[in-house]
Amino acid sequence: VGTFWIKLEKEDFLWDPHYLNGLFVGSLDGSATGRIGLWGPQDEFYYGSGLTFVNYTGSASALAGCNNCASFEHKNQGGQTYRYDRLKFVNVDRRYRWMWPYKDIVWDLDGTLTGTPNGTVTPYYAFNEFPGCSKQGFLYDNGLICNASYFPRRLQVYGVEPEELDFQDMVITSTAGNDTIPMEDKEFYGWLVPIVHSQYYKMGWDSDTDFQEITLRYSEPELVNYSGWNEWLGASFTYIDYREHFLVTNDGREMPMSLGTNLPSPNDPIGSSVLDEK
Incomplete structure (x- = not known):
């Protein structure tokens, strides 16, 4: 049956x-x-x-x-x-x-x-x-x-500009390896990635076009709150020559961006970010 x-x-x-x-x-x-x-x-x-x-x-x-x-x-x-x-x-x-x-x-x-x-x-x-x-x-x-220490979460990547990145594969790299994720147009317009919580990932596109805007949605509040873990996601997005200001917001609030090469730590506030100008 x-x-x-x-x-x-x-x-x-x-x-x-x-x-x-x-x-x-x-x-x-x-x-x-x-x-x-x-x-x-x-x-x-x-x-x-x-x-x-x-x-x-x-x-x-x-x-x-x-x-x-x-x-x-x-x-x-x-x-x-x-x-x-x-x-x-x-x-x-x-x-x-x-x-x-x-x-x-x-x-x-x-x-x-x-x-x-x-x-x-x-x-x-x-x-x-x-x-x-x-x-x-x-x-x-x-x-x-x-095992329970490496629990996956649903990551939505959407609201990506410019449109030249539409339907380009996202290339994702971690210390474990690398793989690609295709874009789809439903039920949301973007990329869906199963990622393991509390790990760092490098994310980009198989394209010479730089991103200008991007939105991330991490899992569901009910699942995250139930776990009791101090969860975080470290995501770095590559760019080639996009020289304008990157505005970072969390739930509608602007998050000041610092300059440097050190990645934010898990103890930093949600939405913390670093712009590496090199």
């Missing part, structure tokens, strides 16, 4: 499961090739608990996410955080399958999905392969499992 939602009603961050104590059977004879047991929706705060998956073999998968995100009508850039616990798998070759746009953040509350309590599994991006994360095989569709 395949079960899914596309859109949830407007949800709050609660601990009442959307699916509770369910049984999903791919087939009675084990020939469930290509089937998906349960698709995650296009919304945050989704939660499944006490689910058992039986007979998902071959190219089938017990779980997948971002249902219908590739369709014109419901196109969505994904990156939602799905919560799961108390899962069981019987005769399952693949527990999770990544679907376009390949951005799901799957939070394993008790370790029954990944073997890592409070860990996550996400699609593989080289810039997220930090020491607390390890690339997986077919069981997790070549994804990346991270």
Whole structure:
């Protein structure tokens, strides 16, 4: 059987499961090739608990996410955080399958999905392969499992000017590696990046055109507040020859920019920035 939602009603961050104590059977004879047991929706705060998956073999998968995100009508850039616990798998070759746009953040509350309590599994991006994360095989569709100290977050990059940067790939580099993210035109006009919290990333575009304006949205307040971590994101954006003043704002308030080469520290106020004029 395949079960899914596309859109949830407007949800709050609660601990009442959307699916509770369910049984999903791919087939009675084990020939469930290509089937998906349960698709995650296009919304945050989704939660499944006490689910058992039986007979998902071959190219089938017990779980997948971002249902219908590739369709014109419901196109969505994904990156939602799905919560799961108390899962069981019987005769399952693949527990999770990544679907376009390949951005799901799957939070394993008790370790029954990944073997890592409070860990996550996400699609593989080289810039997220930090020491607390390890690339997986077919069981997790070549994804990346991270322990609780390396929790991924959804980063929206939008409001980018000039328009010459539209539909240019964003190039992202960290101490772990580098990879690219394409731009999409829905559900917002920009780039969606799953990034690990409290890490530094260098971000730019595969273009000789400098950015002039940019807006970032980091995760959702409810998820960040629940974690209890002192989270931060270090992001440096490259430019070649754009010589005008960079105005930095946080929630509508101007943040003074300092000059120099030292990156802001995690203890600096939100929105702290440095302009390296060299």
